Amino acid sequence: MKIKLSQLIITVLLTAISSFAQTKVSGIVLDDTQLPVPYANVYFKDTNEGTISDENGKFYLESKKTYTELEVTFVGFSPKIITLTKPVTYNLEVVLSEATMLKEVVLYTGKTSKKDNPALDILRKIWERRRKNGLHMFDQYQYDKYEKVEFDMNSIDSAFMKRKLFKGMEFIFEHIDTSNVTGKTYLPMFINEAVSKVYGDNTLNKTKEIIDGNRNSGFSNNQQIIAFVKDLYADYDIYDNYLKFFDKDFVSPLSRTGINVYNYVLADTAYVDNKYCYNIVFYPRRKGELTFKGNFWVNDTTFAIKQIAMSASKAANINWVRDIYIEQEFDVLNDSVFLLKRDHMMSDFALNKKEDSKGVYGKRTTLFRDYEFNIKKPDDFYTPEVNYYDEEVHNRSDEYWEENRFESLNQDERGIYQMLDTLKTVPRFKQAYDLVATLGSGYYQIGNFDYGPIFSSFGYNNVEGARIRTGGRTYFGQNDPWRLEGYTAYGFKDNKFKYGLSGKWMVDKKKRLILSGGNRRDIEQIGVSLTATNDVLGRSFASSSLFSSGSNNKLTSINFSTFSAEIEPVKNLRFLANFNYRTLKAADPKLFSLDYWVDPYDHSKGTESYTEQFEYGFLVDYTPGRKTIGYGVERSDVDDNYARLYLKFSHGIDGLTNYDFNYRKLQFYYRQPVLVGGFGRLFTTLEAGKTFGSVPLSLMGVIPGNQSYFIIENTYNLLDYYEFVADEYVSLHFEHNFNGRLFSRIPGLRDLNLREIIGIKGVYGTVSQDNIRLNASEIIYRAPEDVYWEYHAGIGNIFKVFRLDFAWRGSYLDIPDANKFTIKGVFGFYF
Known part of the structure; x- marks a missing residue:
């Protein structure tokens, strides 16, 4: 077999940067007739770490832990367990066979709004309790928040790195990494970090966020790009009927109108962090609508969400966005209060939705901790500042960030600041940056x-x-x-x-x-x-x-x-x-x-x-x-x-x-x-x-x-x-x-x-x-x-x-x- 030098380089790069992810697997799920199986469950055996295949049956799954078995399931098919012989397995082909004997399994095709669908019974209980869970259980609340936003060029390969455009900027490729959602290589180009304190009063229906530290590198002086970043990652609540992204209103899978646009299937039950939960898979009924596919784990008594992972349908009517991936985890307080612990969102931007086209990742990770409740503030405390800007907040020292980050930056993230500061001194990059800024403003x-x-x-x-x-x-x-x-x-x-x-x-x-x-x-x-x-x-x-x-x-x-x-x-x-x-x-x-x-x-x-x-x-x-x-x-x-x-x-x-x-x-x-x-x-x-x-x-x-x-x-x-x-x-x-x-x-x-x-x-x-x-x-x-x-x-x-x-x-x-x-x-x- 003849191996191209470019393939060898890519293999070496991927191997060199895999230290943070011990198990990686990608592939496609097919049926006996070689047709793709969309929205199949793919997860590491005996764990809650998994994903859903897309509408073309493709999937990618990554974990920082080492696993040797992969399980693939879908309603109407026999489960299949794949043995993983190495940490990185790409282009895996999984063929599911129709189940020959089903026990206590109900098949759903088309609409799943049947009265005897157990997933819909659970969904109705989520609707009843959605304003009685989490922060809604208290008159006042406050918590600490850390947010990290990053933009990266993706689909980096050897041919891309050799382009004349990057002459004099080759050092940037030392920071190449791999996405744990899509498996694509990417190169960081922008990072923004913020530490803040959030206060809320449910009796007044008011919130206030006070930023204590904020810094970014890459585009700090371009207001058009900064505005784009801020709009891109607006706050959202998965319990709301509609979630706004990119000026579009996506139907939430927890929406009261969700049964009109989603199919729901009760896929599993298991203990998640010592809480008995149902696992419900959801996927869109029709192409072209602003919907998601994914799954969530919901507690069997409070009907509060414990974990949710979802990605926008690739056929969704939205431009320049190839993928949207959202993942949220909730902690349990006092055995019954489910509070948001981690919120991760990733978007894949490209001129078209072809898998091999070059694009840009936008990633936001938000962490929450130190919740406190029922500490009342004066009513005027929530009056928003008209025009407050504190220079000190935007010039915190490196020691401040080492002490106040909720989680440490990985090796590639730590190098972004230095890499971008160096990049700004390269004339070719400055010319390209000026061109983009001119077209935008x-x-x-x-x-x-x-x-x-x-x-x-x-x-x-x-x-x-x-x-x-x-x-x-x-x-x-x-x-x-x-x-x-x-x-x-x-x-x-x-x-x-x-x-x-x-x-x-x-x-x-x-x-x-x-x-x-x-x-x-x-x-x-x-x-x-x-x-x-x-x-x-x-x-x-x-x-x-x-x-x-x-x-x-x-x-x-x-x-x-x-x-x-x-x-x-x-x-x-x-x-x-x-x-x-x-x-x-x-x-x-x-x-x-x-x-x-x-x-x-x-x-x-x-x-x-x-x-x-x-x-x-x-x-x-x-x-x-x-x-x-x-x-x-x-x-x-x-x-x-x-x-x-x-x-x-x-x-x-x-x-x-x-x-x-x-x-x-x-x-x-x-x-x-x-x-x-x-x-x-x-x-x-x-x-x-x-x-x-x-x-x-x-x-x-x-x-x-x-x-x-x-x-x-x-x-x-x-x-x-x-x-x-x-x-x-x-x-x-x-x-x-x-x-x-x-x-x-x-x-x-x-x-x-x-x-x-x-x-x-x-x-x-x-x-x-x-x-x-x-x-x-x-x-x-x-x-x-x-x-x-x-x-x-x-x-x-x-x-x-x-x-x-x-x-x-x-x-x-x-x-x-x-x-x-x-x-x-x-x-x-x-x-």
Whole structure:
């Protein structure tokens, strides 16, 4: 037999790193016809150490102990015991034979919701007791917690190590290891450790975690990657009906709705740590749904979980994730209280789900100890800190970590910090790291300056023609107390320079008292949002006319200056006061008019096309449940699955110039995401507003149209710009994403992992007679007094990156040249 050198190298490497795992075995479970047996039990004989074969019958099992026998079982087949002649046995083929005689065994096929299924009787008792076990048995609780998060490149082989990409970085392969879940080789690239104290009060339904020590190496200054890590490993409770991972809601095997998506089988009974337990195997009924396969051991008297191990179905409708593996162990206190002792989660990320494709492991291990109960804290103890950052917590000594870790790092983990610190000095790695950071943030960092956003460098519109833009911001880190930002742009058709400048300074870090100001002179598309913001350097829709439909010449030349002060006295509750100055005029009077009558009752005094307005205002912004990254003047959201209530009041001051107006404007915005019982997520958006006083078109509320070929949130797909105007309006949007729940039940579609989206939008509005009389532009005021509405249906996750929507107009169909149907799309990377 001829052995390749690469195979020999891999064998030597695997042997050299196997000292931490004494027994390793992988293989496939087949039946007599050589078909795979999915969800078979595979465990070391006479132990509780085991796993479940996947939907293709494949398995991998590893233990730090030495075992010589492997047992494989599945309902309807005779158990099979395999003798292991060596510590490492790969590519084992296990063939199960149908049982010739069954005693007191009930076979289940298809749905297992039969009344005489003992597994379901046990499951119902778990439901009854799930809020009476563990920490729920006490009014108050507290415990110590240690968490370790690690990211690793996986599927490392000799060919991969020889790539030119790693020239000068060969030393990193000294830290290669093998996963005890998948058996794949991996190379650590990031590690984060945290030690904390957790407090909870069940009577108040509040918790608080105080971090005592935290450190990481690898990506400590990249807020996009840090945000990804934090979102990736959110807390979860296996007793909850739904477990959220990667912005998806998986059905828990302990869910009350679990019998609709899982099959359950009572597989065994045994003593686990001197507790008599039932072993229940569960696996999904259908492909494509967000479910798991695995097994759990549950106590026979308290019906509390003692151990659970589960992995996501490989056919689950989730992108870029090849495997999710979860394992939890519970300790027993006073013979009846089951408390979480260890929680391990591992995810395998890859561009595709092929076994041999390269990817990245994300691993989190959390340990719990020193539980204490019924020690009451003052109610204000649980009030969350608005913006607390302790530098000392993030700079603990090596001696601190040696003393406070719950378990020691293994040899490879101990070397990660030194290896990553050395890696950062390698120019080739720094170049690759900078590229990833630039694509994630949109900025290219040069010292303490971020150049960008690079995706706004080029644009086009009817007034400026081709447009180029360059700019940047200061960036010392994600906790910067101040930031300056600016840009300049040039249009080759109008031959004019534009610019924008802004600055922010956090005066009080604890209450997030922030002073900010800026000035912007540019070409803008007015009327792309009902609810106005004070972002002086916000997105410019005027530059996207290259990808627009219909006439897009209603552009405005603006000069906008603002100064504001904001404070966050309570976490996620923000108050802001601002003073603004703006001038507005048509960017090209030959194409568009903003004219208004000097005297609406005496047209002989002529018209004016220029508006110069001073304005002050106040707003309240409440975002319960919002999670952010960073403690600086700017923060990044972890995700968008939080509610938002936004109330804004503005007062326009007249008499300061010859081109101003006296008005008061009130605006309200409310957005709420809702999980709908495993059938995806519903997003509801309500906007309402009213302008008191007479204002010209430049200050009027415009129902936001969308003349681009792309989906833009909170706009109307079939409306052109300025098709409807209103000084009083109510807008309501509903959009539901089923996350593939319906397509997963249709043969031929389930394997495509497509996702269904439906939505409906409507708006009601009026225009006062005073504003109609004031108007002298060519725009004829039309308000949606009979309610304009449209509806859409979409298909998401096309090729994993594209969504396509089909939209239909529901009213005002008789308007000349009305758009009655459109197709719009959007690109995005989503799990």
